[in-house]
Amino acid sequence: DTAVSQTPKYLVTQMGNDKSIKCEQNLGHDTMYWYKQDSKKFLKIMFSYNNKELIINETVPNRFSPKSPDKAHLNLHINSLELGDSAVYFCASSQPDREAFFGQGTRLTVV
Amino acid sequence: DAKTTQPPSMDCAEGRAANLPCNHSTISGNEYVYWYRQIHSQGPQYIIHGLKNNETNEMASLIITEDRKSSTLILPHATLRDTAVYYCIAMGFSGNTPLVFGKGTRLSVIA
Numbered sequence: 293d294t295a296v297s298q299t300p301k302y303l304v305t306q307m308g309n310d311k312s313i314k315c316e317q318n319l320g321h322d323t324m325y326w327y328k329q330d331s332k333k334f335l336k337i338m339f340s341y342n343n344k345e346l347i348i349n350e351t352v353p354n355r356f357s358p359k360s361p362d363k364a365h366l367n368l369h370i371n372s373l374e375l376g377d378s379a380v381y382f383c384a385s386s387q388p389d390r391e392a393f394f395g396q397g398t399r400l401t402v403v
Numbered sequence: 404d405a406k407t408t409q410p411p412s413m414d415c416a417e418g419r420a421a422n423l424p425c426n427h428s429t430i431s432g433n434e435y436v437y438w439y440r441q442i443h444s445q446g447p448q449y450i451i452h453g454l455k456n457n458e459t460n461e462m463a464s465l466i467i468t469e470d471r472k473s474s475t476l477i478l479p480h481a482t483l484r485d486t487a488v489y490y491c492i493a494m495g496f497s498g499n500t501p502l503v504f505g506k507g508t509r510l511s512v513i514a
Contacts, residue, residue, distance in 0.1 A: 296446075325501050333488070335447065335504040348501060382446050389496035391437070394446030 295319050298383050298395035305373055306403055313368045313398045315383030323347075324366035325392065326358060327382040335382070341366050342388075373402045405430040405493035412509040415485075421478040423508050425491030428472040434495040436467060437502070438476045440487040447490065447504070450476065481512045 296317045305311050317324060326338040340348035344360040355371045366385075370377060380399050386392040408426040415421040427436065438450040451458055451465045453474070458465045464477040478485055490507040494500055 334506070335441075337501040337503065340501050384446070384502075389500065391449040391452065392447075392502055394448070396446050397444070 295393050296383055296385055296395040298381075298398050300398060301396065302399050302401075304401045304403065307373055307375060309373050310369070310371045311373060311400070312370070313381055313383075313400070315366050315368070315395060317364055317383075317385040317393070319385055319393060320364075321385035321387050321393075322363065323386050323388060324360065325384040325386075326366065326368050327384065327394075329380045329382065329397070331379070339366075339368075370400075373400075375402050378402045405434055407491045407493050407505055409489070409491050409505065409508045411506065412511070414511050414513055415478075415481045417483060417512055417514050418480055421481040421485065421510055421512070423476040423478075423489050423491075423510060424473065425476070426473045427491070427493045430471050430493045431495065434493045436465065436471075436474045437492040437494055438463070438465065439490045439492065439502070439504075440485075441490070441507070442484075442487040447502075450489075481510075483512050483514060486510060486512045 299314045323342045325340050329335045338352050339358045341360045357369045360366045378401050380397045382397045383395040384392045405427050435452050435454050437452040439447045441447045451463050453465045467474045488507040488509050
């Protein structure tokens with residue numbers, strides 16, 4: 293059983309399109325996160341949700357909108373995709389102040 | 404959270420112990436030292452964490468100096484599959500603190 297799963301694994305799309313990345317965790321964790329890893333391999337926190345509520349929103353363009361329908365899911369919607377959005381996006385989950393578990397990533401390529 | 408400093412890269416011969424250092428001279432009393440690794444193209448993976456005492460699990464050992472200003476992650480018998488970027492993170496507990504990743508150490512295990 294995959295603890296944190298993301299779909300799709302690869303996503304190639306044109307500039308200006310709107311796309312979504314889905315994330316599900318079966319660990320019963322209260323907190324979920326989205327991270328972005330750019331071409332220089334830096335991992336940066338984007339959002340953090342606790343029990344479906346947004347608690348951290350780093351300086352991310354408002355074209356990015358996370359949505360948490362329930363505690364086990366945190367989806368990432370991206371509107372009007374730009375070339376600079378190309379990156380690997382990782383979803384993660386944890387219990388408060390415990391180790392985090394990461395998904396395998398979604399490689400987004402905007403052309 | 405305290406800043407950590409790690410060497411950008413290290414090599415280790417297969418079968419030998421890999422000792423990865425981390426400096427966290429500004430760590431505060433309630434901050435833990437966490438280690439994660441990221442194998443190429445995969446999501447980060449939790450390895451181990453500690454506060455003051457040395458810790459050991461099935462993956463690695465963590466040695467923290469008495470003054471807590473530095474630590475060493477030890478992989479006792481490195482294999483080629485341990486080739487990865489290793490991240491040392493000093494983090495306090497405040498509810499739902501997300502991990503803040505630095506540049507890490509790229510460990511190459513050589514046959």
